[in-house]
Amino acid sequence: MKAELTAIIETAKEGGYWAICPEIPGANGQGETIEEAKESLKMAIQLILEDRLADIRTGATRRRY
Template sequence: MKAELTAIIEAAEDGGYWAICPEIPGANGQGDTIAEAKASLKSAIQLIVEDRLEDIRRGLPEEAIEETILIP
């Protein structure tokens, strides 16, 4: 999946950093460094998108059309 999304990163009170993606509800990550928090957030986004896609595919009839769209 390729997409440009927003990462909001803040220092955690107990040390390290946490990150959220406002475009993907529930997506968050954390790490000791900003890079680790971003990597954790990327993994969370990927898991959420894959899980949602798997869920929706279970209920689709066989004749449903699935195509990829690009968002500029």
């Protein structure tokens, strides 16, 4: 299954770039180049989704605020 998500990439004041995905709370990345920031964000999204899937499989619940 494939999905399209939004990546917002901005220049960091201290140098490099930061990236966020507004559709997935907590998904963010950073890097010295735009490509590094994208890859870091992709990894963060993957880890978050894997964690949520594991919760579903084990029946764990999380509080949403």
